[in-house]
Amino acid sequence: MSEQGLEKVLEVKDLVTRFHGEGGVATAVNSVSFDVWKGKTLGIVGESGSGKSVTALSIMRLIPSPPGKIEEGQILLRGQNILDLKESEMRGIRGNKISMIFQEPMTSLNPVFTVGNQIEEVLHLHQKDLLSKADRTDKAIEMLHLVGIPSPEKRVSEYPHQLSGGMRQRVMIAMALACGPDILIADEPTTALDVTIQAQILELMNKLQDDLGMSIILITHDLGVVAETCHEVAVMYCGQIVEFADVHTLFSSPSHPYTKGLLESIPSFDSTVDKKEGRLPTIEGMVPSLFDLPPGCSFQNRCFNVSQKCRGSESPPSEKLEKNHIIRCFHPVENQGERTHP
């Protein structure tokens, strides 16, 4: 599943992350594989509890342990398996080669340190030998300028509570990009923001990607955000990637019943809205508990296309539909005709 001529920055292979709780074992990430290409954005979509964030935290190796544990698979950063690294070596990668920003800009910054101090801290951790104290302050101001914060010389000595939510997320981005990482993991970066600010932040991330050339893993439940920013999309359900495709294929010919259901539940001007009810279609049922997954396909209880085979003991394997289109389903949906972008 490659786009020719691109450099593979990160390769996740058969990743399995489990949580060992008192109620049993939950496989939060179940045999997940994907590649991240240089300068491209991979979107990971799914409902709450589908394993998106755990996948991201696994890549950072920040799964709280106990109870969590990465049990199988490989995470190759430019060919090197970071799961083999010692914790001290991993610290050299966090914030340096792979950075992460989070959903809650209001609480993700430490309230008792200045914005500048917190950006300088990441430089101090990774570029102590390269930059002096004064250099680090300059760099912090430069980063604030880069993420579009007005009068950064003044803002650098302010505290998080003096900034708005959108500004704080910009500070988070500045902090994450200060060391020039290969990969930026953005875990629902716009969910907690106003719609207008959301657009600004996404635009900023796109622009910075063009300028700096880093890869982005964007975790979201918002397919609109995916359409605007991502090159490739992985749809997750109950810890598995049920469909993987480039963004055009996914929106034009979704093949997994779950993906199809998700796309249909986006409000649009199409005829998908049930005229009589005036309501958007939804996916019936509930996400099953990870402690108690049914045998076979984990989507069986909600699928309109379910058969006896889906309820069997085998869960559907990863299958290649086309060159860059992978799906885990026994009965892929046939697609006729193009569907427009939402």
Place this chain on the structure above:
Amino acid sequence: MNIWIYILRRTLYIIPILVGVTFLIFVLFHLVAGDPTYLLLGKHASVSQMEALRTELGLDRPWFVQYWDVLKSSFTFDFGRSWASKQNILDMVKQGAIPSLTLTLPAFIIGLFLSIAISLFVSFHRGKPIDRVVVFITVALMSFPSLAYILFGQYFFGYKWGLFEISGYEFGFPYFIPYVILPGMIWVAVSLGPDVRFFRTLMLDEIYQDYVRTARSKGMTERAVLFKHVLKNAMIPIITHVMNQIPFLFLGSLLLESFFGIPGLGSLILEALNNNDFPTIKAMAVLIAVIYTFFNLVMDILYTVVDPRVRLG
């Protein structure tokens, strides 16, 4: 707002507080205590004797003049003389504060640092067996009555093994040291249980905050995360806790002082109560109020230093 203006304003707030507190003390003494001349002269005193004593003690003056004396004493610390010993009360307090503070202050500081260190340690190892063991020990420590610590401590450390003095006090450094070690250790042991539990809760409250996850995602060591990010955020409740305890350090520990025969302020109060020595009791009440308001002021100033979100309004 400028920090100095804030401090000045906050200091001026002390005036109405002290006026209120001293008034309350004054009224309570007059309502509850009744006429002290009976107490001092006994049942068979003549009227003229009582009149003379009233004049001598200044009790014949109007109430607001008498109140003014109490209020004034909270600024001048001139409390007059004790009825029992006829000594200057301020001198008595100074004399008593030394044994009290030499006992409580080192014990308090050691206990504070020990419990912060232990709570950081168990927060680092949260959820692991060592954490549970420490929590169990703190509960066990809390479950013993403090009297048991004193009795067992005196029996084993003092009587059986003869390691420390168990009664008395000598003024001057370093002579007081042998006398305060055992009561000091008991103070630490008694405070360790609740303090470790309290500080551990504070640390764990912070450790699951989002900014801690951010700090980890930057590549910080867990230890640096704890000492830099978590500890500074936990400072506000720690400061509150510490500042509320300091006034009681001046008071000394009634129980420890009486069991170990230490002539501190705790003993002073006890003695004053036994002797119906009203001026001394009144002086101690005023002093506690003054010390308490003073350290509250210090606390408010420290808040502004530690937490930028505290408005100087």
